[in-house]
Amino acid sequence: xxxxxxxxxxxxxxVVTLPSTNPTSSGHGTSSLxxxxxxxxxxxxxxxxxxxxxxxSQMNDQPSPPPSCVVMGPPICGSFNLIYCLEFSDxxxxxLRIPINGTRSAFTNAALALRSAILTSKYIKKHTxxxxxxxxEFKTNIDDSEIGAPYTLMSFAEGMPLWRRWYDTxxxxxxxxxxxxxxxxxxxxxxxxxxxLEFPKIGALKFDDPTSLIVTDITEYQTPDERADLxxxxxDDEMPHFCQMGPFSTTQDFFGALMARKHPDWQxxxxxxxxxxxxxxxxxxxPLSTPAMKGTLTETFVLTHPDYNYQxxxxxxxxxxxxxxxxxxISTVPxxxxxxxxxxxxxxxxxxxxxYDRATPMENSPEELEEFRREWxxxxxxxxxxxxxxxxxxxxxxxxxxxxxxxWSCVMDKMCKKCFQRPLFEVDLGSEVDxxxxxxxxxxxxxxxxxxxxxxxxxxxxxxxxxHASELGRHSETDYEIDIRSDGGVSGPIPRNTDSEGDPFGGxxxxxxxxxxxxxxxxxxxxxxxxxxxxxxxGTLEPEKVAILRETIExxxxx
Numbered sequence: 076x077x078x079x080x081x082x083x084x085x086x087x088x089x090v091v092t093l094p095s096t097n098p099t100s101s102g103h104g105t106s107s108l109x110x111x112x113x114x115x116x117x118x119x120x121x122x123x124x125x126x127x128x129x130x131x132s133q134m135n136d137q138p139s140p141p142p143s144c145v146v147m148g149p150p151i152c153g154s155f156n157l158i159y160c161l162e163f164s165d166x167x168x169x170x171l172r173i174p175i176n177g178t179r180s181a182f183t184n185a186a187l188a189l190r191s192a193i194l195t196s197k198y199i200k201k202h203t204x205x206x207x208x209x210x211x212e213f214k215t216n217i218d219d220s221e222i223g224a225p226y227t228l229m230s231f232a233e234g235m236p237l238w239r240r241w242y243d244t245x246x247x248x249x250x251x252x253x254x255x256x257x258x259x260x261x262x263x264x265x266x267x268x269x270x271x272l273e274f275p276k277i278g279a280l281k282f283d284d285p286t287s288l289i290v291t292d293i294t295e296y297q298t299p300d301e302r303a304d305l306x307x308x309x310x311d312d313e314m315p316h317f318c319q320m321g322p323f324s325t326t327q328d329f330f331g332a333l334m335a336r337k338h339p340d341w342q343x344x345x346x347x348x349x350x351x352x353x354x355x356x357x358x359x360x361x362p363l364s365t366p367a368m369k370g371t372l373t374e375t376f377v378l379t380h381p382d383y384n385y386q387x388x389x390x391x392x393x394x395x396x397x398x399x400x401x402x403x404x405i406s407t408v409p410x411x412x413x414x415x416x417x418x419x420x421x422x423x424x425x426x427x428x429x430x431y432d433r434a435t436p437m438e439n440s441p442e443e444l445e446e447f448r449r450e451w452x453x454x455x456x457x458x459x460x461x462x463x464x465x466x467x468x469x470x471x472x473x474x475x476x477x478x479x480x481x482x483w484s485c486v487m488d489k490m491c492k493k494c495f496q497r498p499l500f501e502v503d504l505g506s507e508v509d510x511x512x513x514x515x516x517x518x519x520x521x522x523x524x525x526x527x528x529x530x531x532x533x534x535x536x537x538x539x540x541x542x543h544a545s546e547l548g549r550h551s552e553t554d555y556e557i558d559i560r561s562d563g564g565v566s567g568p569i570p571r572n573t574d575s576e577g578d579p580f581g582g583x584x585x586x587x588x589x590x591x592x593x594x595x596x597x598x599x600x601x602x603x604x605x606x607x608x609x610x611x612x613x614g615t616l617e618p619e620k621v622a623i624l625r626e627t628i629e630x631x632x633x634x
Contacts, residue, residue: 111150111157113178119223120146126221127161127169130212130228138165155315155403160231168231169211176314177224179217186215186225188297188317188404191279193227196402198280198288199378203268206398208232234389234397241385241420244436254394259447260454261396262388262418266380267458269414273366273375274407277329278322295319296329296406301337301480317404325374326409330358333477346605348612350487356625357473357490360632364409366462376407377414384419412474415455416467421447425468426475427485469632491604494631497596498603500620502610 108115124144132141142163151158159171174189176182193213200207209230214220241255274280276293283291300316320336323329338351364374380387381404389398423429424441431438439447448468456463464470469490476486610616611624 111152111175117178117223122221123159170229170231172227173224181314190215192403192405194282194285195280195405201288205265205268232389232398234391237385237388237390240390240394242437256450257394259450263454263458265396266414269378270459272378275375276322276324277376277407279406293322296321297404326361326364330477337480345609345612349608352611354476354487356628360629361470362411377410379408379414381405411464411470415459415463416471417448417451422468425472427482494628499623502603502606504602504606
């Protein structure tokens with residue numbers, strides 16, 4: 076992820092046009108251009124302008140002779156793409172995107188995934204009116220590329236990042252609220268159009284003919300491979316890593332495979348095993364991916380934006396939606412985490428990084444976020460009728476815990492606190508629990524203390540998940556960072572989540588940690604939950620108490 080400091084006049088593509096913007100800043104601890112160095116060294120950059128001229132001259136209704144073309148400034152380093160902005164002599168702008176792994180040695184298994192993502196975005200544009208960028212040409216075969224790398228030539232999207240309008244404190248509160256509702260309405264009307272696109276399996280769409288755009292099969296689901304990312308930190312490899320799975324015919328098969336792939340090392344301590352079992356209980360509560368309007372029990376699956384957050388949505392000054400960017404890694408998914416789910420910016424309070432501060436204008440309060448979710452329910456429910464799936468923030472939290480191992484403990488902390496709220500039965504808090512939670516200093520082993528080397532939040536010798544996250548460039552040294560996305564877009568400010576002690580887990584129940592030291596009730600709950608999770612993980616929790624946990628979880632998801 077590339078981080079830059081915001082400038083007062085910056086717009087979505089100011090990073091392209093402002094020479095003062097530093098395109099080499101990186102959250103990885105090294106220059107982003109260094110990460111892209113293997114790609115850049117093989118690029119035939121002198122051929123970029125002629126490539127754009129050739130493609131445009133082959134399009135209908137173009138002037139003759141074709142306008143000249145120049146590359147505007149240095150390339151921009153996105154998360155996974157190198158971005159060039161091109162401008163023709165008649166003021167038309169295009170974007171050239173080149174994947175970071177677009178070298179002969181690295182681009183071995185990525186061509187099919189890139190082709191699927193590009194053609195799926197074209198498929199969406201063909202079957203809906205969602206404002207998706209136009210794709211003028213793409214190449215996934217390096218041997219066929221004029222610039223020596225795979226690429227996508229696409230339209231330049233007009234507008235500014237949604238977050239700038241969502242957090243526009245220059246407006247009085249009433250007008251700002253009206254704009255926010257208009258933004259939600261625009262996004263909901265766009266995403267609801269995916270309702271009519273259903274598929275028999277979970278995975279990536281396959282198109283045999285890129286012109287007809289007829290889906291001929293569902294292929295493997297692509298997901299980030301965090302274990303490979305962590306392993307690569309020991310060397311010089313900064314390439315993103317992905318693994319392919321599936322395809323899958325049921326929701327339970329999908330999440331079961333993700334659990335097996337992403338959490339294979341949970342058989343280490345009883346607390347983690349217990350948390351794993353609780354997560355499996357929650358997965359079992361996910362609704363079937365069935366279209367309510369058709370009255371069938373056969374699961375079908377839907378599309379959704381793969382990075383459903385404000386950095387990928389552009390809006391006009393009045394908040395009207397102008398473009399939806401970055402459809403990389405798009406695939407079909409269960410309905411409960413599909414196109415109708417809450418956008419990421421109105422579920423911030425369910426994310427481990429959430430830390431609300433009234434003095435920070437770039438964050439909404441828990442009460443505001445709950446109100447926005449009610450508005451979304453009203454808007455999307457009116458658009459979809461019985462096909463609308465409510466409570467998607469809960470399902471999204473489960474998906475986050477499964478798909479992002481470095482966040483699973485934080486997510487499960489909050490989910491369990493919301494679900495159980497208080498001790499449900501007596502549990503033995505004897506020597507086994509003490510042994511699981513003893514700290515090196517001999518303390519009782521609170522959740523705040525129990526962070527030790529492999530990413531878990533649960534036993535004293537496991538490393539805090541944000542230690543690994545920091546190594547991967549998840550954090551900036553500044554209070555806010557702006558992410559230059561792979562489409563050349565710029566994301567909103569991301570508050571750092573630290574308390575006065577500099578602890579990323581600091582905060583109260585509305586923040587990133589749900590267990591605080593504020594009351595005896597909290598202490599009683601923490602002790603009970605620790606004992607319950609350890610007993611569940613060790614297999615010593617009585618069957619009737621396991622049944623109480625399961626029934627409570629099922630009841631929580633039915634509410």
